[in-house]
Structures are given as C-alpha cells and as structure tokens.
Amino acid sequence: MKHRIWFKALALVAVLTIVATACADDGGGDGGPGAGEVDCATVEFGCVEVGADEPIKLGAAQVISGADASLGQDQVNALELAIDYLDESFDQTPGTLLDHPVELTVEDELCSAEGGQTAGTALAADTSIVAVVGTSCSSAALGVADTILGDKGITLISGSNTSPALTDPELHNPFYARTAHNDRIQGAIGAEFALGEDLGATTAATIADESPYTQGLVGAFEANFEAGGGTITGSEQVNSEDTDFKPVLRSLAEQDPEVLYFPIFVAACTLIIRQAQDIMPDAELIVADGCLSSDTLKNAGPAADGVWASSPDLSAFQSDEFYSGEFIPAYQEAFGSEPLAVFHAHSFDAANVVFAAIEEVAIDNGDGSLSIPRQALRDAIFATEGFDGVTGTITCLDTGDCATDVTIGLFLAPGWPVEGGTDDPAVYTDTKSLDEVL
Amino acid sequence: MAPSLRGGTLAGTEAPHVAVARLGRFERLPWRRIILVVLGIVVGGVVVLGTLRTLGLDRVEGGYSGGAWRDFIVQGAAQGAIFAMIALGYSLVYGILRMINFAHGEVFMAGAFGSFFFADAYAKSGFLNRSPLLALAIVTLVAVAVSVGTAVLLERLAYRPLRNAPRLVPLITAIGATLFLQNAFRGFFGPQPYGYPKPTVLAGNITVLGVQIQRTQLLVLVVAVICMIVLQWFVATTRTGRSMRAVAQDREIASLMGINVDRVIVVTFAIGGVLAGIAGVLFSLSFEQVQFTMGFRPGIAAFTAAVLGGIGSIGGAALGGFVIGLLQAVGPPLILTGFGIPSVFSLKDAFVFLVLVLVLVFRPGGLLGTGEAEKV
Incomplete structure (x- = not known):
C-alpha cells in the first residue's frame, strides 16, 4: 500500500505546481513594459x-x-x-x-x-x-x-x-x-463612536440587507466593535424591499443591545427607524450615508430625531478654494442646480x-x-x-x-447635512487610514 | 365551513388501473405513498426537533422570552390579515375565470397611493387629527374607488378581449399590466417613498385581554375580520353572490340560466378591488410609507397565500394569508434558531416557500381546497 501514498503525494505536488504556474502567469502583467517599449501587436x-x-x-x-x-x-x-x-x-x-x-x-x-x-x-x-x-x-x-x-x-x-x-x-x-472611500473605514469609525465616550456602548446588534454596500459596512462595524471590546448580540439580514421589520427587531430586542447599527438605503431604513421606536425605544440607532437623505428626515418625521448617521465628512475639502470658488460655481452654471449628491x-x-x-x-x-x-x-x-x-x-x-485616509463624521438628526436638516456640524469626527482598521 | 366557489369534486374519476401482467411484488408497493410518509416523518421530525431545541434555549444563549413569542404572533397575524385581504382578490378572480390576475398587487398599490394624496392633505390641514374617523372614512373611500377603478379597467381593457384565448395569454397580459402600472406610478409620482400620515389616535399601544398590542395592529385585525365576514355573507346569501358561485361552477350553463356573466365578472373584479383598497389603507397606516414598488412583494405573498389555502376558496385565501403572516414572523425563530442558524429572518421567504411546496405535496389543492391538484 505504501507506494499508493507516494503516488498521491506526487500527484498533489504536480497539481500544486500547475496551479502555482497558472497564478504566476496571472500576476505577471503587473510589471508591464514602460510606454516607450510597447509593441501594440504583441x-x-x-x-x-x-x-x-x-x-x-x-x-x-x-x-x-x-x-x-x-x-x-x-x-x-x-x-x-x-x-x-x-x-x-x-x-x-x-x-x-x-x-x-x-x-x-x-x-x-x-x-x-x-x-x-x-x-x-x-x-x-x-x-x-x-x-x-x-x-x-x-x-x-x-x-x-x-x-x-x-x-x-x-x-x-x-x-x-x-x-x-x-x-x-x-x-x-x-x-x-x-x-x-473604502467602507472599512466608515464601519470602523462607526464602531469606534459606539464604543467611545458619546454612547459608551458595550453591546450592539446589526441589520444588513442583500447589497454588498450594507454587508461591507456591517462586517467592518462588527469586526471593529468586537476588537474594541464590545459584544455583538445579534446580526440579521433582511430584504431591502420588505416593509415589516417588526419581528426582526423584536427578535434582536431580546438581548437588549445598546446600539442598533443598520446601514441600509432610504426606503427600508426609514421603516426600521419608525418601527424601532416602539420595539427598541432605548437603543441608539446608527445608520450610514446610504440613509443620510432628506427623504429619511421627511418620511420618518419626529421618529428620526436622535438617529445618528455616519458619512464621509466632506467639510475638509468643501472649504477648499478651488472647490467652493471654482468647481461649485461651474457646476451650477453648467447644470443649473446645486450638486445632486456627494x-x-x-x-x-x-x-x-x-x-x-x-x-x-x-x-x-x-x-x-x-x-x-x-x-x-x-x-x-x-x-x-x-x-x-x-x-x-x-x-x-x-x-x-x-x-487612503478618510475622515468620517457622525451627525445627529435632525442636524444632518442634507436639505431639510438643520445642518449642524458633526458631533464626532475621526480620520483613519486603511492600515489602521480591520 | 366556507362555501367554496369551486364546485364539489366529482366522485370516482380516479383513472382505472392499467393491468400489467406479472408485476413483481416489489413493483406493486405503493411507492408514492411510502415516499410521502417518509418525507412527512422527516419534516415533522425536523420541525419538532428545532422547536424543542429553540424552546430549551436560555435567553442568554439566544432563546426568546414568552413576551417575544406573543409579539411575534401579533405581528405575524397583523401582517397576515393584510395578505389575506389581498389574497381574496386573487382567489375570487381565479374561482370565476380560472386565471391569475397577477396585477392585483398593483391594484392594491394604486389604492394606497391614491389615498396618500388625500391623507397627506388632511394631515397638513389638521383635519386628520381633528376628526380622524371621518377623515379615515374618506381616505378609505378614495382608496377603494381608485382600486376598484383600476381593477375594473384592467378587466375591461386587458382581460375581456382575451376571455376565450388560451390560459397562458391572459397570464402574460397580467404580468405586462403589472409592469405598466408600476412604471406608470413611478412616472407620475417619482421613485421616492412618501411618508403616509397616521392620526395620533392610532399611535401607541393598547391592552387587549392582557396583551399589549399596537393600535394599528388591532385596527388591521378587526377591519380584516369584518371584511371577511361581510364577504362570506355576500357570497353565501345575496343574489349576486349566488350568481358568482354559479358562474364559478359552469360559466356556460350559468349563462343559459339567464345570468349576465360579464356583469358577474366585473362585480368580482370590483369586490377584489374593494378589499385591495381597504388593505392598501391598512397597510399604509401600519407602515406609514408608500412607494411605487410597494405592491409587488405583498402581492407575491398574497398569491402564495391563495395557493396555500386552496385557490378559488374564500376561506382558504383568508386562512392562507394568516398562515403566511404567522410563518414569516414565528417560523424562522421557532424552528431555525434551535439549529444554531445565524440571521434566521434572512431565511423567511425560503421558509414560506418550503412550506408551500410541502403543503402542495400532501394536499395538492391547498389547505381548504378540494383535494385535487389544480394547475395554476
């Protein structure tokens, strides 16, 4: 029987070699020739x-x-x-x-x-x-x-x-x-804020939907929240077209999390904000830039007050001379409106x-x-x-x-930086680079 | 209990056994039945095991308190009541015409959207909170009018010209009508969601028989049950209801007996529209938001409910709606939590359709159906 084992080992080595060669070929393009020596035909x-x-x-x-x-x-x-x-x-x-x-x-x-x-x-x-x-x-x-x-x-x-x-x-x-910006930073700063002095939370629950955007944020939030000593008491996934989130919220409420993090888009986000009022009245709600919209404030009404939203803090470059003095006036002149998004x-x-x-x-x-x-x-x-x-x-x-370096701010509704909000400055801001976050 | 729109089953229609000489004993075993029994035991075992394991969990380990189960049931029933009201529209039309009116979810959306503009105006003028009963009555009337109008127009323009076409043709037309209605509303009113106002009397909770429930949930349940009782009475006792049942049993004979079939069909669509309009207002009051896509998922859930309950049967549609609502709210935490599955609610829809498949395996006609397979 012994020679069979040798046979298997040999086969394994052969397969690995083939895979390694194939991979090496893929990566080989990185050090491509400089502009001067390119032959377009080859x-x-x-x-x-x-x-x-x-x-x-x-x-x-x-x-x-x-x-x-x-x-x-x-x-x-x-x-x-x-x-x-x-x-x-x-x-x-x-x-x-x-x-x-x-x-x-x-x-x-x-x-x-x-x-x-x-x-x-x-x-x-x-x-x-x-x-x-x-x-x-x-x-x-x-x-x-x-x-x-x-x-x-x-x-x-x-x-x-x-x-x-x-x-x-x-x-x-x-x-x-x-x-x-890479949402690893936005999720990490969201977690840092939840654990920090403002909220002082040690437990959090999360809700994601089927989009890579929310899943990325939730993943980053959870990893950094746990690394910072917090506990994730529950994480749920919903469908962005659902309307009834009450059972999901009720199930997460069983563990009494201090923070609920749900970086979902406007329609579902507004519904969760409203439904969480009754089911999780004591939890601090944190959303992300996908929900930071005037529609959320308008449709959730008073229920939105006190909801935190994280978003890249653009004030750093918005006060920049080129941006405010040349870019924005040119935008307005060419398209007849303020910029439509961020x-x-x-x-x-x-x-x-x-x-x-x-x-x-x-x-x-x-x-x-x-x-x-x-x-x-x-x-x-x-x-x-x-x-x-x-x-x-x-x-x-x-x-x-x-x-590589991103500044994220946390805004407290109704002071969100959107139309219909009171446009307060960020309550908390931090700048991090990709190397510093999980 | 429920008068079925479908006629009774014909006895003795089982296909005659084809005699095949010299079958081995092995081949004569009732394989279909054996597979069903084994499947039943496996499914039952999984359900019982999951339930026991979940109930054995402590709260710290991810288990649920008694209060949570009570809330799941109330939430599921309130959602199910709305599904049931939409499902009745699918089932009534199917009973009469043997066709799936896929656009029924959009009839529901149209009613909710139409009533939004009145509700919004009343909220802004303060009328909604000054006399909520009158305001809601007007808003509901508007929703019903829009839904009935949409449903009747659909029947007249999209389905009646195809009455005698093969079954697939009106089905595809219905899907086309769904897309048309959705995009028409998006074109008119934009893709963004609108916040639907709710009178302050409906805010907050109320205690019924020792159970705390949201006022809107109570309203939904009460109105839905009243609607179903009225519908039951209407179909069972009125002259029009009798004609509906007659047309459902045999359209040609009913026509020969002097029943105006076209009128009965229009009335059926209109009744579906009334229920969809009322459901639209209840839905909007519960979730306080309307959007052009809002009809699609409740429509699918309600269609599933109608099939689950036994399509064509009024009691079946009502039962199916409640079952789907409860399954979505109670099923995942009760059965899946015990197996340590994370994010149990993400499997909500998979769970519902699994149940649908299983029900149809054991009872091809649905829970309250006639017991025979119905090709839908």
Missing part, C-alpha cells in the same frame, strides 16, 4: 488606437434612471466638468487631451448587478473606449462590471463604490480602482487620474494618431502617487484603493 490586451481626427473615448457606467438616478447623474455631470477643465478653466467649452477632444459614452448601470452586467458588456464591446469611470453602486461593479471590463483590459475606476469587497485582496480585479468631486478626481495616466503612456505615432496600451494605462493609474485632487491627495494601492 502586448497583452493591445492598444486603443485613436485616429488623427478622432476623440479619445471615456466610458461612464453610472446609474441615471430609477430611485438612485441622482447619485449617477451627479457623477456624469462631474465627468463633463472634468472634460471642460482639461484646458485648466471652466468655460463650458471642452478642453483637449494630447490635442484630441474627449468624448463621454454613458451607460446606465441601474444600481444593480443586472444593470452592471449590461452596462459593462456594452462598454467592453466598444473597442475605442480607453477607460471607464464607474460604477455608481457597488452591486453593479462587484463580480460584474469589474470582471467584464477587466477581462478586456479596460480599467474601471469608481468615484462612489464603497464596498470593502471590491478591493479585498481575494476578490479584487486587477483592473479595478476607486477614488471613493460623489461628484470623487468622480472628477477619478477622471483626472485617468487623463494624467493617458498623457503618460499614450504613444504619439507621428501622424496625429495615438496608441494607448491598455496594460500600461492600468499600471500608470495604479502607480498614481501624491496626486493633488479635489478630495485630497490621491495615492493608489495595489488593491485599487486610491483614497
């Missing part, structure tokens, strides 16, 4: 050819219809401003990049995995697209748009995806990056990171046409370091996170 993923009179095409996968349309439209507006600003001034005439105009191709990602699939496929099929800014919602990117575009060597860079899963080393697509600045930065990388890697063929190697473009975006953006200094990590 390089992996090839080059985007831009003819002498043709525009450079930038894709956008954003939600522009349905309940979350304002989130995506706000970013599409920001991308148009970024194209306008290519000539270093907001004058409502588009600037040029390497003497080529830049054209925006927008696809609707519907804030869902299905929409991400459709939008990703449509953009990936267009071989003239250089890079894509998007998606608006993590669910449209995770395992859908990031994979579809990544398989074609098209870099996807998002200004509003915050789910930790997207840049988790095990799930990260090498062609995915983001200038939005992520326009992040998408503006994402577009500029892409433009800077194109300038770095594009090969001038001498006849006015350009060749942009996809792999080198991706590498240049990921090599961004100390880029001076509107939202702060941008440095991209290997895992795709380009916003």
Whole structure:
C-alpha cells in the first residue's frame, strides 16, 4: 500500500505546481513594459488606437434612471466638468487631451448587478473606449462590471463604490480602482463612536440587507466593535424591499443591545427607524450615508430625531478654494442646480487620474494618431502617487484603493447635512487610514 | 365551513388501473405513498426537533422570552390579515375565470397611493387629527374607488378581449399590466417613498385581554375580520353572490340560466378591488410609507397565500394569508434558531416557500381546497 501514498503525494505536488504556474502567469502583467517599449501587436490586451481626427473615448457606467438616478447623474455631470477643465478653466467649452477632444459614452448601470452586467458588456464591446469611470453602486461593479471590463483590459475606476469587497485582496480585479472611500473605514469609525465616550456602548446588534454596500459596512462595524471590546448580540439580514421589520427587531430586542447599527438605503431604513421606536425605544440607532437623505428626515418625521448617521465628512475639502470658488460655481452654471449628491468631486478626481495616466503612456505615432496600451494605462493609474485632487491627495494601492485616509463624521438628526436638516456640524469626527482598521 | 366557489369534486374519476401482467411484488408497493410518509416523518421530525431545541434555549444563549413569542404572533397575524385581504382578490378572480390576475398587487398599490394624496392633505390641514374617523372614512373611500377603478379597467381593457384565448395569454397580459402600472406610478409620482400620515389616535399601544398590542395592529385585525365576514355573507346569501358561485361552477350553463356573466365578472373584479383598497389603507397606516414598488412583494405573498389555502376558496385565501403572516414572523425563530442558524429572518421567504411546496405535496389543492391538484 505504501507506494499508493507516494503516488498521491506526487500527484498533489504536480497539481500544486500547475496551479502555482497558472497564478504566476496571472500576476505577471503587473510589471508591464514602460510606454516607450510597447509593441501594440504583441502586448497583452493591445492598444486603443485613436485616429488623427478622432476623440479619445471615456466610458461612464453610472446609474441615471430609477430611485438612485441622482447619485449617477451627479457623477456624469462631474465627468463633463472634468472634460471642460482639461484646458485648466471652466468655460463650458471642452478642453483637449494630447490635442484630441474627449468624448463621454454613458451607460446606465441601474444600481444593480443586472444593470452592471449590461452596462459593462456594452462598454467592453466598444473597442475605442480607453477607460471607464464607474460604477455608481457597488452591486453593479462587484463580480460584474469589474470582471467584464477587466477581462478586456479596460480599467474601471469608481468615484462612489464603497464596498470593502471590491478591493479585498481575494476578490479584487486587477483592473479595478476607486477614488471613493473604502467602507472599512466608515464601519470602523462607526464602531469606534459606539464604543467611545458619546454612547459608551458595550453591546450592539446589526441589520444588513442583500447589497454588498450594507454587508461591507456591517462586517467592518462588527469586526471593529468586537476588537474594541464590545459584544455583538445579534446580526440579521433582511430584504431591502420588505416593509415589516417588526419581528426582526423584536427578535434582536431580546438581548437588549445598546446600539442598533443598520446601514441600509432610504426606503427600508426609514421603516426600521419608525418601527424601532416602539420595539427598541432605548437603543441608539446608527445608520450610514446610504440613509443620510432628506427623504429619511421627511418620511420618518419626529421618529428620526436622535438617529445618528455616519458619512464621509466632506467639510475638509468643501472649504477648499478651488472647490467652493471654482468647481461649485461651474457646476451650477453648467447644470443649473446645486450638486445632486456627494460623489461628484470623487468622480472628477477619478477622471483626472485617468487623463494624467493617458498623457503618460499614450504613444504619439507621428501622424496625429495615438496608441494607448491598455496594460500600461492600468499600471500608470495604479502607480498614481501624491496626486493633488479635489478630495485630497490621491495615492493608489495595489488593491485599487486610491483614497487612503478618510475622515468620517457622525451627525445627529435632525442636524444632518442634507436639505431639510438643520445642518449642524458633526458631533464626532475621526480620520483613519486603511492600515489602521480591520 | 366556507362555501367554496369551486364546485364539489366529482366522485370516482380516479383513472382505472392499467393491468400489467406479472408485476413483481416489489413493483406493486405503493411507492408514492411510502415516499410521502417518509418525507412527512422527516419534516415533522425536523420541525419538532428545532422547536424543542429553540424552546430549551436560555435567553442568554439566544432563546426568546414568552413576551417575544406573543409579539411575534401579533405581528405575524397583523401582517397576515393584510395578505389575506389581498389574497381574496386573487382567489375570487381565479374561482370565476380560472386565471391569475397577477396585477392585483398593483391594484392594491394604486389604492394606497391614491389615498396618500388625500391623507397627506388632511394631515397638513389638521383635519386628520381633528376628526380622524371621518377623515379615515374618506381616505378609505378614495382608496377603494381608485382600486376598484383600476381593477375594473384592467378587466375591461386587458382581460375581456382575451376571455376565450388560451390560459397562458391572459397570464402574460397580467404580468405586462403589472409592469405598466408600476412604471406608470413611478412616472407620475417619482421613485421616492412618501411618508403616509397616521392620526395620533392610532399611535401607541393598547391592552387587549392582557396583551399589549399596537393600535394599528388591532385596527388591521378587526377591519380584516369584518371584511371577511361581510364577504362570506355576500357570497353565501345575496343574489349576486349566488350568481358568482354559479358562474364559478359552469360559466356556460350559468349563462343559459339567464345570468349576465360579464356583469358577474366585473362585480368580482370590483369586490377584489374593494378589499385591495381597504388593505392598501391598512397597510399604509401600519407602515406609514408608500412607494411605487410597494405592491409587488405583498402581492407575491398574497398569491402564495391563495395557493396555500386552496385557490378559488374564500376561506382558504383568508386562512392562507394568516398562515403566511404567522410563518414569516414565528417560523424562522421557532424552528431555525434551535439549529444554531445565524440571521434566521434572512431565511423567511425560503421558509414560506418550503412550506408551500410541502403543503402542495400532501394536499395538492391547498389547505381548504378540494383535494385535487389544480394547475395554476
């Protein structure tokens, strides 16, 4: 019998070797050739050819219809401003990049995995697209748009995806990056706040729904809350289209948690705020930026008073001279309204990171046409370091996170920073980097 | 107990045994029955084991107090009452036309949404709190009018032209009507949720027979039970009710007996609309929020309830609604907690549909159905 064991061991080694070789091949693209020595005919993923009179095409996968349309439209507006600003001034005439105009191709990602699939496929099929800014919602990117575009060597860079899963080393697509904050930090600061002096809680319960956004936040909150010495007394998952959360709340109330953390979107979040009034009157309620909306305050009425909401504290760059003195007036002049949501600045930065990388890697063929190697473009975006953006200094990590230090504030309703709120300053703010949180 | 809209079963329709010569003893064993019995024992065992283990848990270990069970039951019954009222609309129409009116969930949504604008205006003017009874009566009338209007228009425009088409055609039309209605409301009023006002008399709790229950939950239960009793009476004793039962048994013969079949069908849709409108107001008062998508999930739950109870049967739809509501609230914590499953409520819907499948395996016609399989 002994030789059989040897046989198995040998087979195992052989299999491992094959796997290791395969993996090594995958990662081999990272150290791609520099711009000077690229041969478009042989390089992996090839080059985007831009003819002498043709525009450079930038894709956008954003939600522009349905309940979350304002989130995506706000970013599409920001991308148009970024194209306008290519000539270093907001004058409502588009600037040029390497003497080529830049054209925006927008696809609707519907804030869902299905929409991400459709939008990703449509953009990936267009071989003239250089890079894509998007998606608006993590669910449209995770395992859908990031994979579809990544398989074609098209870099996807998002200004509003915050789910930790997207840049988790095990799930990260090498062609995915983001200038939005990673919710590991928002969840961690939520937990820090719950444990800290203001609430002084030691027990908490959580509710997530089916979206990667809420699951990421809840995961980060739970890990950091427990690491800080707290106890999670219960965690439930609901469906965002449900309306009756009373049994769920009643079941969590059995353990008398001091804090209830439910970073869910507006409709379900409002229902939980109302229903928790009767069932968990003593618990402190904490929600996240997905619920931080004027609709929540309006529909929950007095029940919303005293609810905490965590959100990236944008006041740091909102007082910035460029942002308040140039960007916002240009936005108002071009689109006739205040910014619709919070992520326009992040998408503006994402577009500029892409433009800077194109300038770095594009090969001038001498006849006015350009060749942009996809792999080198991706590498240049990921090599961004100390880029001076509107939202702060941008440095991209290997895992795709380009916003490494994030300031999160906790706001107490009705003092939320939204229309209809009293706009009080954050009760608690903290800045953390990704290395400091779990 | 409940007069069934469906006719009685025909006796002796069992297929004659096909005689096959020289079957082995093994093949003659009643395999279908054996599998059913084994499945029944397994399911029963899991339920009993889970329940015992859950009840044996201490509160510190994740168990529940008596108060929690009482609240689960009240919450489940209140939710179930609304499902039951919507389910009656599915069941009535099925009983008469043998068709699933999938758009019924949107009829419910239309009523709730329509009444929102009146309720909102009354709340802003203070009328809602000054004379809540009158205000709610008007709001309910509006909801009923909108729901009945929607249901009758659906019948006239979408279903009547297809009355004699194959069964699949009106079913697909109904799904189309669902999408049309949802998107029409989204187009008119936007995708955002609206806060539905509730008069202050309905806020807070009330003690009934020693049990604390929310005033809205009590209102939901009382109104739902009254509606069902009235419906039962209507179908059992009035002339129109008798015509409905006649059309349900045989449309052609009923027509030959001088019954105006078209009128009966319109009345059936209208009754479904009345119930959906009232359910819409009760739902909105309970959850204080309306949105264009609000009809979809309650519609699915109510359809499930109608099938579970025995589609075509009035008592069955009512029973099915309550069973689904209770299963969603009580089932997951009672049976799943004992097995140490985390986030038991995330399995709420899976649990309900598992029960539906099991009920249909043992009683193909549903709980109060005729006992024979019904293809829906």
